Amino acid sequence: MKFLSLAAGLLSLAHLAIAAPVGDVDPEVAASKRILELQAQYQQNIFGAIDNRTTGCTAQNIQRRKEWSTLPKPDQAAFIAAIHCLNTLPAKTPPTHAPGARFLYDDFIVTHIDQTPFVHASGLFLPFHRHLVHLFATALRTQCAYQGPLPYWDWTLSYTDPRKAAVFDGSEHSLSGNGAFIPGRNATEIALPGGFTWSIPPATGGGCVAHGPFAQGRFEVRLGPVGYEPKGPQGGLGYNPRCLTRDLSPAYSRGTSPTAVTKLVEGCGDLACFVHEMDMPGGVPGGVHASGHWQVGLDALDVFASPSDPVFWLHHAQIDRMWTMWQGLGLKERTYQVTGTATAANDPPSDNVTLESVMDFGILGDARTIRQASSSVDGEYCYVYE
């Protein structure tokens, strides 16, 4: 691991030297441009692979996932309405397992809580979350008649301050904005996979989300917290109704800068580097995955129950976009790579994963192997990021 991170560091230094020539080119501006080029190359490779197909996933039927701000306004409204809809249909989770699960939306949180010890900081992280996002997208469509593209949140666009993100502008066409500012709060000590804790200092909010579709009174969080105090009853599976809270943090949004993305997507030649760079760049917790959660704050900080905040789905679509782009820049060699073990931070120790390693989705659906979740166009998935 040490050797890998050193190698990754050297690679990324080499990259910076090329991307920031003598002069005053802002490396973040250069990296933003580079991401567009990488995105175009990835798309070209994907369409090159499926162009001649007449069955399965074809250039005609492929679903296009879009950045929130480019989603047409009626689709934004329909997406928000579909999330509210999932919060009115009855849960399938038996009350004996999770007495706090009342609605279909909660089923997703329960599976995420139950699987957290296996699917974070492990070889199952990327494939598990890809399939979870797919199941969520499928539920929006089949249970709640959402017809539009699945949105993602490109946090590089607002890396200087998440309060500038379209997804958080607080309007009826956003996922609501910041939590109300509460002065004098303490840091939140969060439990990370593998028995680590991490201290998240207070930022610009801290209270209930006050405006928009998920404001207090219009949206309820019921499960958790599991990953910080005060914890919810019954290991976070009990009934703990409360408002959605956020604490948007410009300190942590720096972790999702354009250069963080080019380092990850362009700087890594194998999946071991990619996963390490995504979660522990330089051996320190952080990276674009954690920084996406930490810049939102509070409910989103809970490694177990973070799907409570609807932005979870857009963040994880963006994480999946990173993996999909990386795979798409080397489809043949990269699509079916695996790395890591099947437990968080390998605690307790477990075997290295293989393509046949199985992931459990609880009440949401049948188990899947890593192989089944590896390609965005060869198996049951058929989507491209625009």
Ligand SMILES: *[C@@H]1O[C@H](CO)[C@@H](O)[C@H](O)[C@H]1NC(C)=O
């Ligand atoms: C698709 O078909 C064209 C025309 O027949 C051919 O030139 C090209 O090599 C094919 N591409 C793939 C990926 O099979």
Ligand SMILES: *[C@@H]1O[C@H](CO)[C@@H](O)[C@H](O)[C@H]1NC(C)=O
């Ligand atoms: C902050 O933490 C201290 C020490 O644990 C505690 O005494 C204090 O009440 C806390 N303040 C708030 C606002 O929770």
Ligand SMILES: *[C@@H]1O[C@H](CO)[C@@H](O)[C@H](O)[C@H]1NC(C)=O
């Ligand atoms: C698991 O993978 C690591 C990293 O590739 C390797 O060093 C180790 O030998 C593997 N363990 C087993 C039991 O195969």
Ligand SMILES: [Cu+2]
């Ligand atoms: Cu997760």
